[in-house]
Amino acid sequence: MTTKSLRVLVLTCSTRPGALGPAVGGWLTDTLAPVAKELDVDLVPLAVGDLDLPFLDEEEHPATGVHRHEHTRRWSRIVAEADGFVFVTPEYNYGMPATLKNALDYLGPEWAWKPAGFVSYGHTSAGTRAVQHAKQVVTTLRLVPLGSTVAIRITDAMRDDRFTPDARHAEAAEGLLAELVRVAHALTPMREPRHADAMPGPLPGSYVRPLGPDDAAEVTVLQRCCWLEEALVNDTLGIPALHETLEDVRAWLAEWDVTGLWRDGRLLGMVRTRRDGDDLHVGRLAVVPDLRGLGVGRWLLALAESAAEGCRRVLLTTGAASHRNLAVYQRQGYAVLPDPRDDGAVDLGKVVTP
Numbered sequence: 001m002t003t004k005s006l007r008v009l010v011l012t013c014s015t016r017p018g019a020l021g022p023a024v025g026g027w028l029t030d031t032l033a034p035v036a037k038e039l040d041v042d043l044v045p046l047a048v049g050d051l052d053l054p055f056l057d058e059e060e061h062p063a064t065g066v067h068r069h070e071h072t073r074r075w076s077r078i079v080a081e082a083d084g085f086v087f088v089t090p091e092y093n094y095g096m097p098a099t100l101k102n103a104l105d106y107l108g109p110e111w112a113w114k115p116a117g118f119v120s121y122g123h124t125s126a127g128t129r130a131v132q133h134a135k136q137v138v139t140t141l142r143l144v145p146l147g148s149t150v151a152i153r154i155t156d157a158m159r160d161d162r163f164t165p166d167a168r169h170a171e172a173a174e175g176l177l178a179e180l181v182r183v184a185h186a187l188t189p190m191r192e193p194r195h196a197d198a199m200p201g202p203l204p205g206s207y208v209r210p211l212g213p214d215d216a217a218e219v220t221v222l223q224r225c226c227w228l229e230e231a232l233v234n235d236t237l238g239i240p241a242l243h244e245t246l247e248d249v250r251a252w253l254a255e256w257d258v259t260g261l262w263r264d265g266r267l268l269g270m271v272r273t274r275r276d277g278d279d280l281h282v283g284r285l286a287v288v289p290d291l292r293g294l295g296v297g298r299w300l301l302a303l304a305e306s307a308a309e310g311c312r313r314v315l316l317t318t319g320a321a322s323h324r325n326l327a328v329y330q331r332q333g334y335a336v337l338p339d340p341r342d343d344g345a346v347d348l349g350k351v352v353t354p
């Protein structure tokens with residue numbers, strides 16, 4: 001769950017002396033500045049010529065991520081940090097310029113699952129054949145080309161030797177940026193970095209990984225949603241999971257061993273454990289409401305119990321009126337502990353068999 005601005009690279013692709021490209025790129029960034037602000041987009045103008053990229057001179061395939069040259073490493077950082085791209089491209093001989101193809105070829109995973117918009121210019125075709133050519137190439141890199149385009153016929157846009165496109169081009173450019181933002185957000189789950197410590201989860205496409213303080217926003221949402229039912233059946237709002245702040249959650253995420261179950265960027269469930277002498281405390285076992293009854297909770301509980309090696313007991317707590325939870329825990333071998341609590345909750349324990 002991110003609240004940072006989207007970073008959109010506006011890449012001017014022509015490099016020849018006296019090229020029209022810089023004027024097109026300048027018009028585009030000036031035109032889009034107000035709407036970019038409204039859409040919380042950082043537009044980053046850049047010219048391919050300023051990257052000093054020779055014809056691809058890396059030994060390894062770009063998919064390996066092994067970049068030997070400093071110019072490649074710099075280009076890799078720029079592309080990796082971007083959330084989307086607008087390519088400002090001329091049409092050369094019915095295709096994209098070699099400069100754009102070369103800049104694309106340099107990298108691999110850095111481009112993946114990010115939207116690509118095109119602003120083209122040329123003579124009768126307004127650069128559209130270059131865009132069609134580029135679209136065919138960028139999909140191989142898992143860039144996602146937008147349907148919206150801005151295609152400018154040079155003769156329509158030149159007034160007194162100045163590049164001055166009319167209002168419909170500005171409108172088209174704004175529409176392109178708006179579409180780019182929507183697609184960039186929709187693709188965010190596809191871009192979620194693969195965590196080295198992720199393991200397959202119990203549902204197709206799901207995985208588990210340790211949660212830390214950076215996951216506090218998702219955890220706060222999940223626990224408020226899940227413990228609302230507990231509040232209703234136990235007729236109390238005095239449940240910590242319901243009123244913990246983001247900072248509280250951040251703090252316990254740093255102290256407990258917490259595992260989260262994810263799919264497509266959504267936190268589906270979690271459980272936390274902490275050893276205390278001979279006991280393993282298990283808590284915050286939660287599964288999103290729409291995936292209950294599929295055995296996900298039991299799977300997470302078994303995962304938590306796998307940390308009990310060397311412990312005498314596994315302990316957990318639930319509401320005294322949470323009959324569904326109590327039944328699940330009792331089926332898994334837990335028994336209600338004799339010592340009563342005075343907060344409407346019950347403690348359960350299970351002896352660990354060595």
Ligand SMILES: Cc1cc2nc3c(=O)[nH]c(=O)nc-3n(C[C@H](O)[C@H](O)[C@H](O)COP(=O)(O)O)c2cc1C
Pocket residue numbers: 014015016018019020021022090091092093094095121122123124125126127154
């Ligand atoms: C090598 C080359 C090939 C070109 N091929 C085409 C073409 O296929 N279609 C077209 O509409 N214009 C073509 N043009 C004309 C360009 O659209 C026009 O020169 C434009 O200004 C090029 O962009 P630039 O000034 O940013 O390099 C070509 C220009 C060059 C230099």
